[in-house]
Amino acid sequence: xxxxxxxxxxxxxxxxxxxxxxxxxxxxxxxxxxxxxxxxxxxxxxxxxxxxxxxxxxxxxxxxxxxxxxxxxxxxxxxxxxxxxxxxxxxxxxxxxxxxxxxxxxxxxxxxxxxxxxxxxxxxxxxxxxxxxxxxxxxxxxxxxxxxxxxxxxxxxxxxxxxxxxxxxxxxxxxxxxxxxxxxxxxxxxxxxxxxxxxxxxxxxxxxxxxxxxxxxxxxxxxxxxxxxxxxxxxxxxxxxxxxxxxxxxxxxxxxx
Amino acid sequence: xxxxxxxxxxxxxxxxxxxxxxxxxxxxxxxxxxxxxxxxxxxxxxxxxxxxxxxxxxxxxxxxxxxxxxxxxxxxxxxxxxxxxxxxxxxxxxxxxxxxxxxxxxxxxxxxxxxxxxxxxxxxxxxxxxxxxxxxxxxxxxxxxxxxxxxxxxxxxxxxxxxxxxxxxxxxxxxxxxxxxxxxxxxxxxxxxxxxxxxxxxxxxxxxxxxxxxxxxxxxxxxxxxxxxxxxxxxxxxxxxxxxxxxxxxxxxxxxx
Numbered sequence: 001x002x003x004x005x006x007x008x009x010x011x012x013x014x015x016x017x018x019x020x021x022x023x024x025x026x027x028x029x030x031x032x033x034x035x036x037x038x039x040x041x042x043x044x045x046x047x048x049x050x051x052x053x054x055x056x057x058x059x060x061x062x063x064x065x066x067x068x069x070x071x072x073x074x075x076x077x078x079x080x081x082x083x084x085x086x087x088x089x090x091x092x093x094x095x096x097x098x099x100x101x102x103x104x105x106x107x108x109x110x111x112x113x114x115x116x117x118x119x120x121x122x123x124x125x126x127x128x129x130x131x132x133x134x135x136x137x138x139x140x141x142x143x144x145x146x147x148x149x150x151x152x153x154x155x156x157x158x159x160x161x162x163x164x165x166x167x168x169x170x171x172x173x174x175x176x177x178x179x180x181x182x183x184x185x186x187x188x189x190x191x192x193x194x195x196x197x198x199x200x201x202x203x204x205x206x207x208x209x210x211x212x213x214x215x216x217x218x219x220x221x222x223x224x225x226x227x228x229x230x231x232x233x234x235x236x237x238x239x240x241x242x243x244x245x246x247x248x249x250x251x252x253x254x255x256x257x
Numbered sequence: 258x259x260x261x262x263x264x265x266x267x268x269x270x271x272x273x274x275x276x277x278x279x280x281x282x283x284x285x286x287x288x289x290x291x292x293x294x295x296x297x298x299x300x301x302x303x304x305x306x307x308x309x310x311x312x313x314x315x316x317x318x319x320x321x322x323x324x325x326x327x328x329x330x331x332x333x334x335x336x337x338x339x340x341x342x343x344x345x346x347x348x349x350x351x352x353x354x355x356x357x358x359x360x361x362x363x364x365x366x367x368x369x370x371x372x373x374x375x376x377x378x379x380x381x382x383x384x385x386x387x388x389x390x391x392x393x394x395x396x397x398x399x400x401x402x403x404x405x406x407x408x409x410x411x412x413x414x415x416x417x418x419x420x421x422x423x424x425x426x427x428x429x430x431x432x433x434x435x436x437x438x439x440x441x442x443x444x445x446x447x448x449x450x451x452x453x454x455x456x457x458x459x460x461x462x463x464x465x466x467x468x469x470x471x472x473x474x475x476x477x478x479x480x481x482x483x484x485x486x487x488x489x490x491x492x493x494x495x496x497x498x499x500x501x502x503x504x505x506x507x508x509x510x511x512x513x514x
């Protein structure tokens with residue numbers, strides 16, 4: 001059973017690979033719901049559900065589980081935000097953003113490890129799950145931002161705006177859950193580690209970003225604020241990557257996998 | 258004199274415009290992100306300076322190290338400045354909007370972002386209270402059956418019993434400590450402390466941090482005692498923020514925000 005659930009992981013990876021391959025050569029499915037990516041999401045959900053049942057905890061501990069949940073979140077966020085014909089162009093970058101973390105996870109030790117006692121709480125799943133959901137929306141924001149900067153379009157602009165807003169909302173709720181958890185587990189809702197600092201950077205970055213659209217356009221540069229906002233939406237993914245992977249791999253932090 | 262009066266009013270108007278401006282919040286956000294990013298790297302470069310940052314409340318630590326060694330802590334000045342500017346900006350923006358609602362020139366529907374502003378201010382101010390009036394008593398080590406004073410609280414902690422469930426591989430699955438808190442010789446609190454389940458008494462939380470065996474074979478446990486007077490207010494403000502944020506996701510409430 002333990003090995004069997006990994007078949008679902010590989011099948012999801014194959015589906016994401018097929019989606020990215022088709023998109024990169026210019027073949028688009030009739031709709032997002034009839035795409036290899038949607039099939040991949042279903043397989044991926046089954047894999048995560050099985051792993052949760054087998055390990056007895058939310059599959060979000062360690063680098064392998066973090067990467068595969070990140071991939072799943074990107075796919076779900078894409079399906080939520082890019083359902084219209086006008087946003088279809090975003091599927092090419094999204095399919096790559098879904099594939100890369102899943103492919104990265106494929107290279108890592110997949111054995112199930114027992115949960116450290118401090119992680120054995122519902123706050124763990126809610127904090128990490130909501131944070132990754134936010135990351136997924138921010139990844140979709142990168143794809144939509146790129147499409148807007150290249151082709152423009154009001155529908156894409158609005159979808160990209162929603163990516164920042166939804167991502168910010170999920171990430172904020174994740175931070176609240178993390179603060180409550182930390183207060184009960186470590187005696188303080190805040191500790192000074194690079195991971196915590198970068199989490200607040202992500203929060204401040206997207207809080208600022210959601211305000212940018214309300215800055216009136218400059219005379220003579222009528223489209224400048226929208227392009228700035230979309231550029232910042234796309235760049236936000238870099239901030240997220242630094243927080244998720246950069247801090248864990250490059251900086252010393254107790255709050256890492 | 259009249260000229261100075263007009264000039265003074267004009268300066269005040271400019272100051273108000275600066276404090277309520279979205280551009281100010283955008284610059285404060287950018288400044289915060291840069292200062293935080295620098296800090297996350299500097300913390301790793303000066304571990305001897307930042308290692309004990311969580312072992313005491315922030316105000317005490319900053320008074321001792323921030324002023325004595327300003328160069329490596331410059332980023333913290335930046336973070337504090339950006340946070341203060343953010344908070345003042347949010348307060349002024351909300352005050353202006355509340356005045357508009359009071360005058361009848363804006364609708365209540367526009368209020369949700371300002372509920373989020375107020376909740377954010379609540380978090381910042383409550384954290385300030387914790388950072389100044391909180392307390393950190395790390396490393397209270399007690400052998401089973403023994404006693405240890407809890408910092409300057411006047412309490413003595415007795416470890417009545419320690420239990421650990423170990424996996425065959427040698428790592429802890431669960432550990433708990435039954436403790437009694439005394440003032441003089443009178444027991445004032447008793448309970449079981451385990452990971453994610455501290456014992457609370459008079460604003461302090463008693464957290465189990467570590468355990469082991471003494472050279473004479475008795476088990477011992479190490480506790481932290483922390484007090485965060487702003488924690489409840491932070492929780493309330495965070496939940497208010499989340500509730501307003503979720504309501505804001507409904508498009509009908511977002512219009513004209």
